[in-house]
Structure formats: C-alpha cells, structure tokens
Amino acid sequence: MIEALLLRHDPANGFAYRRRITPLERHANPDHTARLLAHLQEDNDRHLVHSTSWRATDNGHIVLTYLIHPDPDPGQPALPLANPHDIAHSDRPAHPTPPTLQLEHVAAHAIRHLAFLGRTDPTVTAHLAHRPHTQQALSAVTPIPAGQLYIECDQPRSNEQRLQPQGGASACTATTEELG
Secondary structure, eight states: OEEEEEEEEETTTEEEEEEEEEOOOTTOOHHHHHHHHTTOOTTOOSSEEEEEEEEEOTTSOEEEEEEEESOSOTTSOOEEOSOTTOOOOOSOTTOOSOTTOOHHHHHHHHHHHHHHHHHHOHHHHHHHHTOHHHHHHHHTSOOOOTTOOEEEESSOOOHHHHEEETTSOSSEEEEOOOOO
16 A cells, blocks of 8 residues: 655644555556655656655555655645654564554654654755745654654763663653754
C-alpha cells in the first residue's frame, strides 16, 4: 500500500493534512504512485515528495507513507494536527510496533522527519526556503528521525549523560527535548 499525506501549514491554524492511499500495483514505482495520489505531473518539482515511514497493518499489508508538501489542493478539507510532538512507541523490546499507533502519529512523525530534512538535506532546505511560514513552524518542531527517541533520567547530569539512547536506566521517561 502507498499512503500519501498531503501536508499544509497555515500560520493561524497550524499543520493539517489529507490522506490518500492505494495498493501498489505489481512492478509499479512507489514514488510514481505517491505522485499519482497527489495528482502531480512528473515534471512538477514545486512539491516535495518524500517517503517518511512504513508500517504493517492488522490485515497484513505493508504501508509505505509519503509526505507531499505543499498540499496541491489546499481547498480540500484536511485533518488538523494538534501536536506534531506526539510520539507513539512500544515499551516492549521484542514488539517494536506501538500498540496505540494512529494516523495522527504517522503524520506527526512525517512532520518531524520534514523538520529533520529541512536542517540536513539541501534539496529540502531549498524547497522550504520558498515557504517561510512552514519553515518557521518547522523550526519549533524537534527534528527526531527514526531511532532517535531518547529517555531523560531523574538525577541531574550533564547534557551528554542526561540523555541516553532508549534502553538506559529504568527511572527515565521518553523525551524529544533539544539540548542547547
């Protein structure tokens, strides 16, 4: 399955997205399929198309999620994303799928992924430079790529000691805090 999350940002209302999903046809290119879901022509380079995650569904499908920005049809109704910092994760090391994974978690992950790419990928940085409101909103989002969830420990420590990769001390809680 190919899923496209068509992202928009409005300074007054924040982030919102639309979801389009379709099966991936045999021998089809996933990038091309995502572009088709958004009704983007092959020569359209005004929109960012980037795969951000994958997940398994309860019925055995694999869903490859793409972020498409900006939404090519912003007049269509969209789902608001209240909290792009909302992270779903599993507490069970042998069961990595979060038990409460919802579409808003997938969208929030895509926004954090975009924030990360906006700071590390020259192509995405150039894309966002033409969209200052979105770029400004993303600067407030902690750019957490997959595998970078940290835990914060209770006892005072230096910045390097305070945040450890997940799996550290048991008296710690998950955080996405950026250290200065």
